[in-house]
Amino acid sequence: MTATGIGAPVRRKEDQRFVTGQGRYVDDFNRPGQAHAYFLRSPHAHATIRSIDTSAAAAMPGVVAIFTGEDLARDKVGGLICGWMIHSKDGSPMKAGPHPALAQGKVRYVGDHVAVVVAETVSQAKDAAEAIVVDYDVLPAVVDGVAAQKAGAPQVHEVAEDNTVFRWHLGDKDATDAAFARAKHVTTIDLVNNRLVPNPIEPRAAIGDYDPGNENLTLYTTSQNPHVARLVLSAFIGIAPEHKLRVIAPDVGGGFGSKIFIYAEETVCVWAARKVGRPVKWTSDRTEAFLSDAHGRDHATHAEMALDENGRILGLRVQTVANLGAYLSTFSSSVPTYLYAPLLSGSYDIPAIYAEVDGVYTNTAPVDAYRGAGRPEATFVIERLAEVAARQIGMDPAKFRRKNYVRSFPHQTPVIMTYDAGDYVTTLDKALEAADYKNFGRRKRESARSGKLRGIGFSSYIEACGIAPSQAVGSLGAGVGLWESAEVRVNPTGSIEVLTGSHSHGQGHETTFAQLVSDRLGVSIDSVSIVHGDTDKVQFGMGTYGSRSGAVGMSAIAKAIDKVIAKGKKVAAHVLEASEGDIEFKDGKFTVAGTDRSAAFGDIALQAYIAHKFSGQDLEPGLKEGAFYDPTNFTFPAGVHICELEIDPDTGIVSIERWTAVDDFGVIINPMIVEGQVHGGIAQGVGQALHEGAFYDASGQLVTASFMDYRMPRAADLPSFVVETTVTPCPSNPLGIKGCGEAGAIAAPAAVINAITDALGHEDIAMPATPQNVWRAAQKTPMRMAAE
């Protein structure tokens, strides 16, 4: 390991820029002659639009133009798409209603886009928006997924009867029913996975810019995947041909999934820029972010686990209703299906699994991928079931997990996945030791003496990252491939630019990707630049989400580096007057094997460009190589998180006292950045478990539409985490990386709720376990204690 190579805790190169306020985010960009957009949004959850009168507004000071859905329709601008086709169990395709960027005749949630005002200033645009007269015929609304399927519920889209988009299933029903029929014990739980608002610190923003001279359009946008945005805007929405549309996603301040999607606002900004012949800028305010960023989670689940007389799991049966909101967001259909049910096996050897998932429309903001995307929901189901089952049969929850772990690899689950590598027992042992599990009983008694209820909870999660290979995801309904691209450009002076299709919005790619180059080419990370986020620079890429950038994005870079070394050897053979087969590359030097003749990497780069030592007919000048990398499998990070907490039964306040995380992320590039990812993930997972929740009232108004009511996790809520790792290298990619960005958020909710229920002595607590909910739950007689 070199000082800046793989495995080194290198300080983040990008932090100097960020902490000194030199980052350049979309809102920092301003184009000459720019006008500002403001979106008039629906105040109603469900209404038909009888008419929109913009005449008075159009005459107001500073107004450049006002557009409605009719204008988009007239220009044949396509609707927003959902890029993953799900088929119901009867074989029929999912029932997707229209999703116009501006409403056409109907609004379906509070915050839905009714019209856009383009004006000289934001303030003037807002003033004019207030003067637009919309005649609504307000309709009854439905906000709850389960209620939406009931007879007589308001119909959100005509095409989806009972508001049901799909009735999907996975697994072997008969085998699972047979497993339950011979079970000695069945554990049953009902869970709600609460709806969350992503809340990245930077709200979404967009600038559309049109160059009439060459008819080029540029979109500056807060995107995790600018090429995918361009593809969708071009091929499906019809904004401009792909070669006439440039999408730039500069510094982006967090995404957590919410910036994967192609939304109405950026679509309208880039379209409107050509209509008005001026750049059009929009920056979301926080209220708009609450109302219209795609939300996360929102599942209602009934789950059962069948056990034999020894406590071994025989089968799993799961029924979930997934609230998808008012429209299908870009990848919404994949999240509660293929990103969820295939993870229900957890880290356990379960012979039979059957899952049914209904995707449902409601009059709420669209729901899509949010940190973990399907996997936190699956982990919550299996890890709550494991804990409850262990308690019911009187087995220590750690022992129960150990007994049921997958122990040999590769392991084929009954729900698609082939786990490639792992060592769950070692991870559990390390976590039990680090958490001082054996002395928990003493700590619980000490807490009891001061009137506090102490509990401990496990989450032995597994996740699947770097969704792949493309051929396989295509067969499951994905509209795109999930490979990644890279180009390594070596300059004549030996400095290097790496163009990557991954996109960094907090992950630290400028550091970790440079570490890979430093490690492989023996150069300083300071001579490496990582270029991303611009479709004019990077040829194509799939972006960053699903903890894929290390496993997939860096593997593409590694592949391109291999090609650079191979080309360098050819150049070196000429320079060192040896045969190509005798050239070795090591520690930044090309050497003739068995001799002391060598040339530094930078010298060979120069020779490649000046091309004096070889014939341009025999060997192409230059040193630049590209690669597309498609993995052979998902990766399977796994780990054990143990949460220990205290409840004040007088107030219901939960205090997390200890947190132990032992994760197997495979090979780690930068342990400091990985630890940061784990910290952030746990914080978000604790946020879901204890604090966060998006609540709509019965009329469809978002009650938690600001930080006055939506409670984010705070630093003071969290203890100092104990974070450790185990390593089984991933066999499915050349670097052995598994991915770490979502693990904490996937693991944490089950660990917290398992600890709370342990402290309470009963299982009846919903997320978020707010002080009020915990206090109320603490009033109930603990069933287990009563039975003891």
Added chain:
Amino acid sequence: MYAFEYHRPTSLRQAASLLSKNEDAKILAGGHTLLPTMKQRLASPSALIDLSKVEDLRGIERSARAVTIGAMTRHGEVAESADVREAIPGLAEMAELIGDPAVRHRGTLGGSVANNDPAADYPAACLALGATIVTNKRKYTADEFFTGLFSTALDEGEIVTKVSFPIPQKAAYAKFRNPASRYALVGVFVAKRASEIRVAVTGAGEGGVFRWAEAEAALAKRFAAKSLEGLTHPAEGLNSDLHADAAYRAHLIGVMTRRAVQAATSR
């Protein structure tokens, strides 16, 4: 935010004159409620009269019997004041629990009491300590001053200039924060003076800050947390929202009252 005129007078007289001349003008004392409301276009005053340069309205004076605090004194100044910490430590501790550091460095005593947010902390301190609220026109007892949700006895054109807090024998504040906003979900200020014992509750009541007579009577027998055993506040008349329904608030009133008495009696 809509357009408005901005005035920054340097004397109370100028401020009062501007206020009387501008219909729909608002006093800007700290702005932590007013400015967000204006940004959301939920308030549109014709003018803001910023009192930050009226030096007479700032400062803390301590006499043998009272601590008097200028209306434009920031929460942070009250929290850090050695005089307040010594004379009425409960009041300094209360100020330290308001919002976050940014709020405490902008928000003011006068702004808080004049706004009378039903979840604000200062109204509980004023009511429990038997404070006198002084304006440019007259003086009010705290009992007269706080008249309901966001409403006070202030007349049009009247400006709070200072608040005088009699020094109690014992006092303390216990606050249960709203998990999201950090306002008081339930805040209880207890004060023991030679003449009386008061228990003032903020954050919980439908009509804003109120006194809990039963607790005051129980504590009058003996000023100790034990005196409150078995005493519960009824849920009737209390707020219900996402974070706490009336029953939970009622329970918390009991818990916070006990904790405030414990804090007051343990120093």
